[in-house]
Amino acid sequence: MNHQFPTSYQRRKSAASPRLDILAAQIMAALLCGALLYLFFSLVGAVGYSLIYSGKIYPGVTVEGINLSGLEIAEASERLAESISYPANGKIAFRYDNKVWTTAPKDVGLFLDAEGSAALAYQYGRQEGLLRKPILQVRALFFGANIPAQFVFDEQSARYYLSNIAAQIDTPAVEASLAVNGVEVNATPGQIGYALDISAAISDIYPSLQALKDGEVVLSVTEFPPDILDASAQAEKARQILSASLVLQIPKMQEGDPEPWVINREQLAQMLTIFKQNDGTSAQYQVVIETDALETTLAGIAPQVERQPEDARFVFNDETRQLDVIQASITGRSLNIPESIKQINEGLASGQHRIDLAVDISEPGIPDTMTAEELGITELVGRQISYFYGSSAERIQNIKTASARFHGILVAPHSTFSMVDTLGDVSLDTGYAEALIIFGNQTIKGVGGGVCQVSTTLFRTAFFAGYPIVERYPHAYRVSYYEYEASGSVDESMAGLDATVFAPVVDFKFTNDTPYWLLMETYVNAAARTLTWKFYSTSDGREVNWETSGLTNIVEPGDPVLKENPDLDKNEVEQVEWEVAGADVTVNRTVYKNGEVYFEDSYYTHYIPWQAVYEYGPGTNLKKLTKNIVPMP
Numbered sequence: 241m242n243h244q245f246p247t248s249y250q251r252r253k254s255a256a257s258p259r260l261d262i263l264a265a266q267i268m269a270a271l272l273c274g275a276l277l278y279l280f281f282s283l284v285g286a287v288g289y290s291l292i293y294s295g296k297i298y299p300g301v302t303v304e305g306i307n308l309s310g311l312e313i314a315e316a317s318e319r320l321a322e323s324i325s326y327p328a329n330g331k332i333a334f335r336y337d338n339k340v341w342t343t344a345p346k347d348v349g350l351f352l353d354a355e356g357s358a359a360l361a362y363q364y365g366r367q368e369g370l371l372r373k374p375i376l377q378v379r380a381l382f383f384g385a386n387i388p389a390q391f392v393f394d395e396q397s398a399r400y401y402l403s404n405i406a407a408q409i410d411t412p413a414v415e416a417s418l419a420v421n422g423v424e425v426n427a428t429p430g431q432i433g434y435a436l437d438i439s440a441a442i443s444d445i446y447p448s449l450q451a452l453k454d455g456e457v458v459l460s461v462t463e464f465p466p467d468i469l470d471a472s473a474q475a476e477k478a479r480q481i482l483s484a485s486l487v488l489q490i491p492k493m494q495e496g497d498p499e500p501w502v503i504n505r506e507q508l509a510q511m512l513t514i515f516k517q518n519d520g521t522s523a524q525y526q527v528v529i530e531t532d533a534l535e536t537t538l539a540g541i542a543p544q545v546e547r548q549p550e551d552a553r554f555v556f557n558d559e560t561r562q563l564d565v566i567q568a569s570i571t572g573r574s575l576n577i578p579e580s581i582k583q584i585n586e587g588l589a590s591g592q593h594r595i596d597l598a599v600d601i602s603e604p605g606i607p608d609t610m611t612a613e614e615l616g617i618t619e620l621v622g623r624q625i626s627y628f629y630g631s632s633a634e635r636i637q638n639i640k641t642a643s644a645r646f647h648g649i650l651v652a653p654h655s656t657f658s659m660v661d662t663l664g665d666v667s668l669d670t671g672y673a674e675a676l677i678i679f680g681n682q683t684i685k686g687v688g689g690g691v692c693q694v695s696t697t698l699f700r701t702a703f704f705a706g707y708p709i710v711e712r713y714p715h716a717y718r719v720s721y722y723e724y725e726a727s728g729s730v731d732e733s734m735a736g737l738d739a740t741v742f743a744p745v746v747d748f749k750f751t752n753d754t755p756y757w758l759l760m761e762t763y764v765n766a767a768a769r770t771l772t773w774k775f776y777s778t779s780d781g782r783e784v785n786w787e788t789s790g791l792t793n794i795v796e797p798g799d800p801v802l803k804e805n806p807d808l809d810k811n812e813v814e815q816v817e818w819e820v821a822g823a824d825v826t827v828n829r830t831v832y833k834n835g836e837v838y839f840e841d842s843y844y845t846h847y848i849p850w851q852a853v854y855e856y857g858p859g860t861n862l863k864k865l866t867k868n869i870v871p872m873p
Contacts, residue, residue: 300380316358349397406436416471427475433464467523552608553648572602616756622705622775627724634673638690643762699739706782710749736825795822808857822849
């Protein structure tokens with residue numbers, strides 16, 4: 241069986257549709273008419289309501305709960321001013337530490353805008369759109385409309401009030417002080433600074449003012465500590481420095497070293513300096529001895545500390561064939577002023593008052609631990625003797641003094657030896673006496689007469705040992721001291737083998753051109769009037785042949801010269817120069833090594849003639865004097 245529910249259903253639905261459409265249209269027309277009627281009567285009512293309350297606040301409108309219904313703006317403003325007392329009677333408390341400052345909100349700048357608040361109340365239900373006004377008016381009438389009061393906040397008043405509190409809180413930071421008065425140290429502690437954060441305080445009172453409630457604000461105060469708050473530790477350090485005299489000494493003092501230097505407390509106090517040092521994160525006082533003052537003091541000490549390094553001196557022991565130390569080597573030193581200043585300050589900081597100075601050490605070139613084997617010294621390679629018959633006691637003293645400078649001296653391999661460098665200062669202060677010297681064209685009394693006996697002996701030792709001569713100057717005229725034989729007679733063959741020195745311009749130099757060290761020894765026998773010079777080294781097979789031209793181009797000295805000397809008495813005569821003929825001489829040398837010619841050299845000397853000179857006292861009979869003068873041969 242087939243059921244066509246859907247078909248019959250559709251027929252029934254189609255039959256009902258015209259009636260429903262008519263009903264819907266009728267309802268819509270009714271609603272439209274109702275709305276039009278509502279709008280008409282609302283407009284009529286609103287106009288009438290507005291006319292009734294023209295210039296007055298609508299019923300039901302309040303400000304902060306205060307009923308302003310039917311009041312004009314001026315009346316409402318007056319009522320609000322009378323009713324809202326928070327600005328004058330509220331309490332705002334500011335607390336810091338154990339202090340509290342309490343005041344009314346108006347004192348921190350909160351004021352009621354009564355007129356503005358009344359004006360806002362009056363505008364309620366008047367400024368909205370045409371359809372919304374009646375709604376708001378009805379709402380206010382039946383349900384009420386509360387409007388927040390309007391307040392004015394004067395931040396300048398708040399800042400002024402808080403500035404008075406700040407005057408009681410704000411404190412400047414004070415640096416700790418440290419000073420020295422005499423030998424007393426005075427220290428004053430610092431003080432932390434405080435500053436009221438007024439802006440933060442103003443921000444913190446906003447919530448209470450907005451809520452029209454009493455409130456308490458904990459004031460924010462910023463601390464400003466000084467760079468240095470406490471100088472007590474540095475003061476104690478300064479007191480410690482000045483508690484005793486400062487004693488400076490050479491480290492590892494030895495016999496002959498100067499005594500320690502003492503800087504008393506008063507001097508220390510004058511040298512003490514205090515300065516502030518900041519490393520970027522913190523600061524503190526530094527207490528040290530002032531650098532410039534300490535430098536000045538140490539500069540005065542430096543010459544006493546300084547010691548030049550000195551090589552050891554030896555003699556060759558012919559029996560043991562070893563070196564015997566006759567003078568120990570000396571380690572040199574000099575004062576290191578910057579490092580000494582550092583050590584002094586560090587020592588004082590740690591409580592020391594006896595402090596070692598800082599010295600720089602210079603080791604000697606030849607320590608006294610050297611052996612003959614290490615130096616290559618095995619035998620005697622040269623020896624010469626000169627004679628100084630007829631020398632005065634002063635001349636002998638000078639020969640001893642000068643020759644002692646060379647006793648035990650070592651000459652390095654392949655080095656040139658300077659006699660002047662080793663001889664040093666020739667003066668009365670260094671042990672020399674006044675004796676006759678050749679100066680210019682005359683023989684005069686001067687310091688060091690006799691030193692040329694030493695230089696001549698050294699020249700001959702180097703000459704006959706076969707060492708190269710680098711620099712040599714002869715005397716102006718022949719001197720018998722340098723030509724004496726052991727018997728006391730003059731050996732003319734030795735003419736041209738003398739050498740003079742006059743520090744620092746006239747020097748004698750020779751070169752040790754061997755691979756071995758050369759040791760020199762000098763011996764003076766005052767009784768025998770001899771100076772012996774020895775060279776010790778290792779022979780490399782040298783032999784020396786020499787020949788002399790003898791004296792040539794001889795020039796007679798001429799007649800004696802007479803000179804008045806006011807220091808002599810009448811008829812007193814003194815011979816100060818002895819005549820000697822001038823001449824030329826050439827000495828040739830050939831040095832062989834292992835039978836072959838090693839080198840050749842030649843020494844030419846020109847001696848000028850030298851007249852005898854006599855000095856006499858004022859008033860002396862010259863004729864008689866002349867007769868008594870017998871020219872020397």
